[in-house]
Amino acid sequence: MVQSYELFCWPTIQxxxxxxxxxxxxxxxxxxxxxxxxxxMARMMAAMDGADHPSFAPxxxxxxxxxxxxxxxxxxxxxQRHGLAPDDEQGRLWVNQIQLTIADLVAEAHDTHHPIATSxxxxxxxxxxxxxxxxxxxxxxxxxxxxxxxxxxxxxxKDYLLGDQVSYADLSLFQLVEGLRYAFPKAxxxxxASYPLLAALHDRVAQRPRIAAYLKSERRLPFNEEGIxxxxxxxxxxxxxxxxxxxx
Amino acid sequence: MVQSYELFCWPTIQxxxxxxxxxxxxxxxxxxxxxxxxxxMARMMAAMDGADHPSFAPxxxxxxxxxxxxxxxxxxxxxQRHGLAPDDEQGRLWVNQIQLTIADLVAEAHDTHHPIATSxxxxxxxxxxxxxxxxxxxxxxxxxxxxxxxxxxxxxxKDYLLGDQVSYADLSLFQLVEGLRYAFPKAxxxxxASYPLLAALHDRVAQRPRIAAYLKSERRLPFNEEGIxxxxxxxxxxxxxxxxxxxx
Numbered sequence: 001m002v003q004s005y006e007l008f009c010w011p012t013i014q015x016x017x018x019x020x021x022x023x024x025x026x027x028x029x030x031x032x033x034x035x036x037x038x039x040x041m042a043r044m045m046a047a048m049d050g051a052d053h054p055s056f057a058p059x060x061x062x063x064x065x066x067x068x069x070x071x072x073x074x075x076x077x078x079x080q081r082h083g084l085a086p087d088d089e090q091g092r093l094w095v096n097q098i099q100l101t102i103a104d105l106v107a108e109a110h111d112t113h114h115p116i117a118t119s120x121x122x123x124x125x126x127x128x129x130x131x132x133x134x135x136x137x138x139x140x141x142x143x144x145x146x147x148x149x150x151x152x153x154x155x156x157x158k159d160y161l162l163g164d165q166v167s168y169a170d171l172s173l174f175q176l177v178e179g180l181r182y183a184f185p186k187a188x189x190x191x192x193a194s195y196p197l198l199a200a201l202h203d204r205v206a207q208r209p210r211i212a213a214y215l216k217s218e219r220r221l222p223f224n225e226e227g228i229x230x231x232x233x234x235x236x237x238x239x240x241x242x243x244x245x246x247x248x
Numbered sequence: 249m250v251q252s253y254e255l256f257c258w259p260t261i262q263x264x265x266x267x268x269x270x271x272x273x274x275x276x277x278x279x280x281x282x283x284x285x286x287x288x289m290a291r292m293m294a295a296m297d298g299a300d301h302p303s304f305a306p307x308x309x310x311x312x313x314x315x316x317x318x319x320x321x322x323x324x325x326x327x328q329r330h331g332l333a334p335d336d337e338q339g340r341l342w343v344n345q346i347q348l349t350i351a352d353l354v355a356e357a358h359d360t361h362h363p364i365a366t367s368x369x370x371x372x373x374x375x376x377x378x379x380x381x382x383x384x385x386x387x388x389x390x391x392x393x394x395x396x397x398x399x400x401x402x403x404x405x406k407d408y409l410l411g412d413q414v415s416y417a418d419l420s421l422f423q424l425v426e427g428l429r430y431a432f433p434k435a436x437x438x439x440x441a442s443y444p445l446l447a448a449l450h451d452r453v454a455q456r457p458r459i460a461a462y463l464k465s466e467r468r469l470p471f472n473e474e475g476i477x478x479x480x481x482x483x484x485x486x487x488x489x490x491x492x493x494x495x496x
Contacts, residue, residue: 052402053342056349056395068341070348072320077341093316093325094301100318101304107355115363116376117383128364128376135365147304154300 004030008044009059011035013227014179016071016106017059022171023075025214027082033219072099075168084168091162098151098161098169102176105144109180110228112136112235122225122232133235137187141180145195148173152197159204166208173198174205179229184236252278256292257307259283261475262427262468264319264354265307270419271323273462275330281467320347323416332416339410346399346409346417350424353392357428358476360384360483370473370480381483385435389428393443396421400445407452414456421446422453427477432484 005024009017011033024031034040034047035058047062048055055069061077068074076096079085085095115132116125152158160170177198181188192199205211214220223229253272257265259281272279282288282295283306295310296303303317309325316322324344327333333343363380364373400406408418425446429436440447453459462468471477 053345054395054398054402055345056352056392066338066341068345070345073341073345073348076344077337089325090314093314093321096324097301097303097316097318097321100321104304104355107352111359111363115359116379117387119383119387125379128379131364131373131376135367139365139367144304147302150302154302 004032006032006034006062007059008034008047008055008062011041012221013224014175014221014229015059015227018175018221019071019168019172020059020061020074020078021219022175022211022214023078023082023084023168025219026166026168026171026208026210027078027084028210029082072096072103075099075172079168084166084171086162086165086167095162095167095169099172101144101147102169102172105140105176106179106228108136108140109183112183113230113232122230126234129232129235130237133184134237137184137237141184141187142191145191145198149195149198152201157197160201166205170201170205171211174202174211177202178206179223182223183229183231185231186236252280254280254282254310255307256282256295256303256310259289260469261472262423262477263307263475266423266469267319267416267420268307268309268322268326269467270423270459270462271326271330271332271416273458273467274414274416274419274456275326275332276458277330320344320351323347323420327416332414332419334410334413334415343410343415343417347420349392349395350417350420353388353424354427354476356384356388357424357431360431361478361480370478374482377480377483378485381432382485385432385485389432389435390439393439393446397443397446400449405445408449414453418449418453419459422450422459425450426454427471430471431477431479433479434484 007017007020007024009015009020021033035044044058047067048058048060051067053067053069055067059071059074060067060069061074063077068077076085076092076099079095080092085092112133113122113129114120114125115128122129151161160166161173206215223231225231255265255268255272257263257268269281283292292306295315296306296308299315301315301317303315307319307322308315308317309322311325316325324333324340324347327343328340333340360381361370361377362368362373363376370377399409408414409421454463471479473479
């Protein structure tokens with residue numbers, strides 16, 4: 001079952017590939033991060049265009065003859081192969097459902113700095129970004145976090161989304177919290193105490209031996225202002241108690 | 249295997265539930281569109297909050313004891329049960345990958361009229377919507393349509409994405425084209441000729457007996473300005489040959 005995978009994703013950002021890296025690291029399976037190798041970008045672009053099953057965009061994963069694209073789909077595949085999702089249909093669908101909901105919030109996090117067009121620079125859509133980020137912080141993060149916190153507390157507080165057993169959705173939830181704390185430190189500091197189970201899950205994942213080793217390694221790229229989660233001070237706009245946004 | 253499903257989605261719009269309806273209709277299986285029944289909205293809100301596997305949002309599907317949320321996840325489940333996806337792992341993953349890519353464009357179509365916040369009215373984000381819609385028409389639709397057209401032509405022109413066999417991704421692609429033509433009729437009329445295989449797929453799906461019967465029935469809600477695909481004249485902004493947007 002264990003084989004060397006080839007992961008294709010942008011080489012200078014964590015990006016959506018990071019959700020796949022975390023699953024590969026937790027599974028302890030060998031993989032090559034192709035685009036970070038010499039000549040890797042050219043190989044990635046060729047693999048994206050030329051295959052029978054082309055991908056619309058990175059990340060995608062090559063497993064022998066199989067080529068799998070779309071983050072949640074790659075995780076569905078890896079989860080089943082490497083014990084990061086339940087064996088039964090109901091459990092697999094449930095983890096996929098959580099993952100797709102995480103993906104929705106990830107896409108919204110991206111759009112806080114690119115509300116108008118991915119093809120434009122952030123600087124060309126900054127006023128719109130400030131409006132979108134304020135709503136994201138005020139209404140979207142809490143709505144999603146309420147849901148995640150509810151899952152972790154139902155029917156009683158759990159170590160992981162499924163109970164005792166870690167799944168790829170737990171790893172993704174760690175990355176989501178990590179990314180949002182990086183992008184919006186003031187806003188997250190303000191609400192973190194309201195989500196103790198989510199914060200505990202984040203810490204529990206970070207302390208898993210393989211994840212902890214990975215996070216300290218050079219394989220883990222740092223966050224930066226070209227990725228999905230970006231820190232722009234003017235977007236980290238805490239809401240004051242009256243519900244009005246601070247003016248900065 | 250065939251049982252009566254309960255579909256939970258917003259009762260006055262096609263919404264994301266429409267992708268599920270099309271699969272159920274093509275499969276020819278009985279289902280109840282719960283929120284359109286008397287008392288159905290209350291039942292939907294209770295089912296969303298109260299279950300072991302709550303959904304973040306509609307649509308979700310109840311199949312006996314199984315509750316499945318997230319559109320692509322529901323289709324993964326139905327596709328496997330009702331022959332709307334291949335039996336083998338590789339084929340199932342491939343259809344899921346296409347579906348998730350369709351879902352990405354659907355989300356972007358939604359954000360053309362809500363680039364700042366879902367919690368605000370369109371009228372409160374109209375200038376931003378005009379900017380986002382112009383980019384959506386100019387760069388995003390062509391990028392996705394190029395990819396879909398490529399799939400349909402590879403290695404030679406095919407009736408459906410997988411060849412002869414219809415899958416739920418074909419039904420979703422029909423709905424995507426139908427929705428974009430409704431929302432942006434001028435823009436789509438301008439580019440439609442560049443995507444003959446996609447246009448042919450759209451027509452082929454529309455003519456399938458069960459789909460054709462469904463589209464004529466009262467079960468098919470009309471498009472409207474509360475759904476994902478909305479027609480606002482000022483957003484249907486064709487690009488003139490010089491690449492500049494028309495002023496209207």
